[in-house]
Amino acid sequence: MPDAPLSALKYRRILDQLQQEILRGDYRTGAKLPSEADLIKRFGASRITVGRAVNELRGLGLVERRAGSGTYVRPLPAAPDAPVDRPLPPPALLFGLLIPDLGGTEIFEPICRGMAEAQQADRYGLLWGHAASTPPGTDAEETAKREERAWQVCGRFVERKVDGVFFAPFGQGKVSEAVNARLLAAMDEARLPVVLLDRDTLAYPRRTAHDLVGLDNRRAGYLATEHLLRLGRQRVAFVALPEAAATVDSRIAGYREALFMEDAPMEGALVRRLDPGDVLAVRAMLEEFRPDAVVCANDRTAGRLMHALLALGKRLPQDVALVGIDDAGYASLLPVPLTTVRQPCREIGAAAVAAMLERVNRPQLAPRDILLEGTLVVRESCGAGLRLV
Secondary structure (H helix, E strand, C coil): CCCCCHHHHHHHHHHHHHHHHHHHCCCCCCCECCCHHHHHHHHCCCHHHHHHHHHHHHHCCCEEEECCCEEEECCCCCCCCCCCCCCCCCCCEEEEEECCCCCCCCCHHHHHHHHHCCCCHHHEEEEECCCCCCCCCCHHHHHHHHHHHHHHHHHHHHHHCCCEEEECCCCCCHHHHHHHHHHHHHHHHCCCCEEEECCCCCCCCCCCCCEEEEECHHHHHHHHHHHHHHCCCCCEEEEECCCCCHHHHHHHHHHHHHHHHCCCCCCHHHEEECCCCCHHHHHHHHHHHCCCEEEECCHHHHHHHHHHHHHCCCCCCCCCEEEEEECCCCHHHCCCCCEEEECCHHHHHHHHHHHHHHHHHCCCCCCCEEEECCEEECCHHHCCCCCCC
16 A cells, blocks of 8 residues: 655644644634744644645635735634635544554554544544654664653644544653653543553553554454565564564464464574564675565565665565565565554544444443454565576
């Protein structure tokens, strides 16, 4: 599923946010919108992206440009038989999006599009969390900045008393677990319904008291592994980063289950947690364990591993077959197009909205895991349909 460029999502976010603020009456008729420079600073977007959003507001008849003065809010369209200056009612519900990895991974942008385009979209508005961008630094500094921005956004949602929050937790590790716990505690104290996206904040079998909507990761790991085994691969490894999200553990569980069901050898050492771009580490894995196929925790891992294997002179898929998980936009563009398990991202977004609306109406429901099935997408990296010589 091809992903839209990040700039297009930023434009949409800016447009939706300003439109909601105008319709809610945050800017009264005749009020001047913030300057272009202020909007650029607020949203961390380019001048072109901000200008596009403001121009569309003009096209919707919500604002007008006054030469040499700025952009001003026009009288809102009247409802039938209503006074001309009566504001349109805002959506019945307003939900916040707390997604620290938005733009950093390939799945959350199409998930958000699925939320915005869901059938019930006229019943709610989406409030995009945003904090000012910060200069780059070390990995630790960048992580700290992301955590602080998430806390600021969470605080704004609590202050605004939104009707619920869609939260995509930070990844694995004790520090991330503590940050996730702090954010959830603040939202729980404010009695905000929360729907988790992609993963829980706790590793299986523990779980929080919140609904979770995402991919059926165990099934995805099973599908990828089963496919390689049925192509005749004998030694299938699983490769993930050392610090991977809890979803990877579920994918490993599916990998192991497929080995068991297909009567394939199950060697614990074939689950490798390493840097897939480290050529020396990849060479050591190949020499010690001699896999003829690898299931990768996700497409990003698969792409980096593919480049390492090619640097070592390995032929794909003749020497080593690869399968990823996610079907990121670049999966078909890698040097050897990648076989992968596609996440139904837009459907996940729509399912998350349905779960939130039901949670708002029935707060006493037991916490649920709503897991959607992925689809195997076969390309050249697995060797299916190819004569391997």
